[in-house]
Amino acid sequence: MKPSSKKVTEIITPDAYPQMMSKPNAARAAQTLRSPQTAEKAQVAMDAQIPAMRAAILRYVEELEKAQGDMALVFEKAHEIRGFAETAGLITTGRIAEILCRYMDDMERIKGPLDATLVALNVSAIGRAARTEDSDAAMGDVVAAELAALVARRLAEAG
Amino acid sequence: MPDAGFETLKALIVEDNSHMRSLLRALLNSIGIKEIAEATNGQAALILLRERKSDLVLTDLAMKPMDGLEFTRHVRNDEHSPNPFVPIIMITGHTEKYRVEAARDAGVTEFLAKPITARNLFARIAEIVERPRAFVRCDSYFGPDRRRHQLDDYAGPWRRKDDFQQEAVVR
Numbered sequence: 001m002k003p004s005s006k007k008v009t010e011i012i013t014p015d016a017y018p019q020m021m022s023k024p025n026a027a028r029a030a031q032t033l034r035s036p037q038t039a040e041k042a043q044v045a046m047d048a049q050i051p052a053m054r055a056a057i058l059r060y061v062e063e064l065e066k067a068q069g070d071m072a073l074v075f076e077k078a079h080e081i082r083g084f085a086e087t088a089g090l091i092t093t094g095r096i097a098e099i100l101c102r103y104m105d106d107m108e109r110i111k112g113p114l115d116a117t118l119v120a121l122n123v124s125a126i127g128r129a130a131r132t133e134d135s136d137a138a139m140g141d142v143v144a145a146e147l148a149a150l151v152a153r154r155l156a157e158a159g
Numbered sequence: 160m161p162d163a164g165f166e167t168l169k170a171l172i173v174e175d176n177s178h179m180r181s182l183l184r185a186l187l188n189s190i191g192i193k194e195i196a197e198a199t200n201g202q203a204a205l206i207l208l209r210e211r212k213s214d215l216v217l218t219d220l221a222m223k224p225m226d227g228l229e230f231t232r233h234v235r236n237d238e239h240s241p242n243p244f245v246p247i248i249m250i251t252g253h254t255e256k257y258r259v260e261a262a263r264d265a266g267v268t269e270f271l272a273k274p275i276t277a278r279n280l281f282a283r284i285a286e287i288v289e290r291p292r293a294f295v296r297c298d299s300y301f302g303p304d305r306r307r308h309q310l311d312d313y314a315g316p317w318r319r320k321d322d323f324q325q326e327a328v329v330r
């Protein structure tokens with residue numbers, strides 16, 4: 001049941017402000033965005049980006065490995081890798097980078113101490129996964145699962 | 160992809176990673192958006208927004224010296240903002256709940272977690288063109304309506320004009 005006293009919030013409906021496109025165009029555009037032809041064209045565009053992205057990820061991995069000890073830099077580099085490793089087809093690399101970022105972010109939030117050994121393990125696993133993912137994905141998956149369990153345990157202890 | 164309506168749109172990409180900018184540009188190009196400006200942080204993006212019309216903004220979250228949250232707040236709230244209603248899609252690897260909430264409260268239109276896929280990006284754009292959201296203005300917020308769903312059994316809190324049966328003045 002809505003109350004009956006006055007408040008001061010203003011609602012501006014979509015008709016009252018400029019839209020990206022007119023209604024008839026919007027319906028057509030949405031249909032286009034969901035079409036298989038659009039998906040196919042976009043995939044071609046993305047595939048063309050993959051070699052450059054993979055090369056960039058390997059550079060970030062090297063920077064990550066050199067950053068050990070500087071936790072802020074480790075987080076920054078791991079975050080970059082997490083950002084587009086999966087888009088570049090490096091699924092396990094992205095997954096381990098995600099585990100590391102979550103761990104560092106959660107520890108920062110609860111003001112817990114970072115386990116340097118655990119961070120180093122993750123960094124090492126990211127490097128290995130990025131360099132061998134195409135040939136040894138199964139091992140990467142096992143390592144990622146183990147690291148996720150370790151991180152969960154550390155977070156539970158800290159929290 | 161002729162006549163889809165994208166050819167005349169102007170987009171702005173705000174992202175400090177050149178590879179991600181390149182990927183986003185390629186995806187927008189693939190649907191016909193050709194006029195795309197790029198900025199590496201929020202501060203540069205604000206200057207570009209003033210110089211050139213933008214119909215759609217894609218922004219990263221973590222950038223220096225101005226991040227995507229502060230950029231969004233400026234776009235929405237600055238007295239001389241060129242387009243406080245422009246759709247803003249925040250694309251970031253920072254997907255923790257508190258960050259998503261911070262983005263929502265800054266006034267982003269859509270949130271997209273990295274790694275991005277064409278399908279997810281296009282779904283967000285389709286949502287914006289097909290179901291544009293009302294904007295809400297109150298003392299502490301200006302931006303797209305943060306209540307995505309209408310709940311029949313919603314018990315409050317009641318804070319809006321249209322929450323009050325006698326005072327429902329909607330522009």
